[in-house]
Amino acid sequence: MVQSVAHPVAVVGGGPAGLMAAEVLATAGMNVTVFERMASVGRKLLLAGRGGLNLTHSEPPEAFLARYGPARSALTASIEAFGPDDLQAWCAGLGQQPFVGSSGRVFPAGFRATPLLRSWLARLDALGVERRVRHTWQGWGDAPGQLRFLDAEGSEVSVHADAVVLALGGASWPRVGSDGAWVDPLRAEGIAVAPLRPANMGFAVGWTRTFADRFAGTPLKNVRLSFAELSVRGDAMITATGIEGGAVYGLSAALRDGLERGEPVAVVVDLRPDLGVDELADRFRRGRAKESRATLLRRAGLAPVAVGLLREVTRNDLPADPWALAGLVKAASLALVAPQSLDRAISTAGGVDFDELDERLMIRRRPGTFVAGEMLDWEAPTGGYLLQATFSTARTAANGVLDWLA
Ligand SMILES: Cc1cc2nc3c(=O)[nH]c(=O)nc-3n(C[C@H](O)[C@H](O)[C@H](O)COP(=O)(O)OP(=O)(O)OC[C@H]3O[C@@H](n4cnc5c(N)ncnc54)[C@H](O)[C@@H]3O)c2cc1C
Secondary structure, three states, X not given: OOOOOOOEEEEEOOOHHHHHHHHHHHHOOOEEEEEOOOOOOOHHHHHHHHOOOOOEEOOOHHHHHHOOHXXXXXXXXXXXXXXXXXXXHHHHHOOOOXXXXXXXXXXXXXXXXXXXXXXXXXXXXXOOOEEEOOOEEEXXXXXXXXXXXXXXXOOEEEEEOOEEEEOOOOOOOHHHOOOOOOHHHHHHOOOOEEEEEEEOOOEEOOOOHHHHHHHOOOEEEEEEEEEOOEEEEEEEEEOOOEEEOHHHHHHHHHHHHHXXXXXXXXXXXXXXXXXXXXXXXXXXXXXXXXXXXXHHHHHOOOOHHHHXXXXXXXXXXXXXXXXXXXXXXXXXXXXXXXXXXXXHOOEEEEEEOHHHEOOOOEEOOOOOEEEOHHHEOOOOOOOOHHHHHHHHHHHHHHHHHHHHHO
C-alpha cells in the first residue's frame, strides 16, 4: 500500500492565492504553514470587499479568457481547470451564496468579503493549516528547502519546507501588505521578473484650480470613454488631480502604455452616449436664442460636472454652433498627463515571467518552489478577472506541489 506522507509545505503570502493554495494542499493531507508579513491574512481581499467583492464574471469562456490579453495562453489551463463556475461553487460551499449582478459580474451574498474570509479561515483551521503572521519572507537559505524570514522582533527565522508556494501579490496598496519587495530575492536568483507597474488606475490631468476645487469627488455618470479602438461605458470620478473609476480602469492599460512610450494621450469622452449627434444638434438648434450654452447643455441632460468638463477642455470657449457643440458633447478630448502611481492602483502589471515556470507554475531554476496569484506577469481589467486568475493559478500551483512531491 502506498503511504501518503504529510510533507511540510510553506505557503508564503496570506492573500487569496496563498489561502487557496493552502486549502488544496491541506485537503490533500500536507502539513501546511502560511507565512504572512502582516498581523493578519487577507487584508487586500477585505479592502476589495469594501467596494463590493467582485469574485468573477459570468460571461462566456471565450470572452472571459480574452480579458487577459497577452497572458491569455499562460492562464488558460488554470482557468479551464478551475473556472468561474467552480469559483462560485466554492463560494457557496463557504455559505456565501454567490449571485450574478446586472452587468454579469459575480459577487458573494451581501457583496462582502468579511463573512467569506471568516468561514474560509475556519475551514483552513479545521484542515490544520497553521498561520504564522508577522513573518516577512527574505529569500532562500543556503540549505535545500530553507527559507529565511524576519519575525516581528526583526530576528531572522529559518524554516525548512519540502515545497513552497510563493503567493506574495503585486505592489499596489502596499499598506495592506504586498509591497513587491520579493522582486529582489527572485532577481538575485536570476529569475526574470517584468517590472511591476500600475494597472487599473487613474490618471493625472492638468485641471485648472477652479475646476478641481469645484468638482473633485464628483462622478461623471454614465459616460463612454474611448481610446484608440477601445471604448468603455460606465462612471468616472473627478479627483483633485485627475480622473479615476471603472470606465477609466477599463482603458487604463492602453492609456498607460501610450504614456510610457512618450506619446501624447487623450481619452475621448462621450457625455451623452444614448443620444446621437444629430439629435443633440437639433435640440441645441431649437433652443431659445437667449439661452446660454450652459443652459442648453443642462437641458440636454448634462450634469454641472459634465458642463464644467466641456468648459475645461475648451478653455471656457464653448462653441456657439449647434453642430460643433453637439460634436463636443459626443467627443470631448481630455489630455492625460501621467498614470497614477502603483500605491493607489487596483492591481499590478508585471511580475514573474511565465517563461521561468513550467506548466505547474514551478520555477525551473528553483525546483519545488511554485508561484501563484498577482505576482505572476499578467494583468486584466476589473470585473472579477483579477480574483479569478488569482484563485485559478493558486490551485494550479498547489496541485503542482502535490504532483512534484508525489
Ligand atoms: C481597492 C481594491 C479593490 C479590489 N477589488 C477587486 C474586486 O472586486 N475583484 C477582483 O477580482 N479583484 C479586486 N482587487 C484585486 C485583488 O484584491 C487582487 O488581485 C488579489 O488580492 C491578489 O491576490 P494575491 O493573493 O495574489 O495577492 P495579495 O492579496 O496581495 O496577497 C499577498 C499577501 O502576501 C503578503 N506578503 C507580501 N510580501 C510578503 C513577504 N515578503 N513575506 C510574507 N508575506 C508577504 C501580503 O501581506 C499579502 O497578504 C482589488 C484590489 C484593490 C486594491
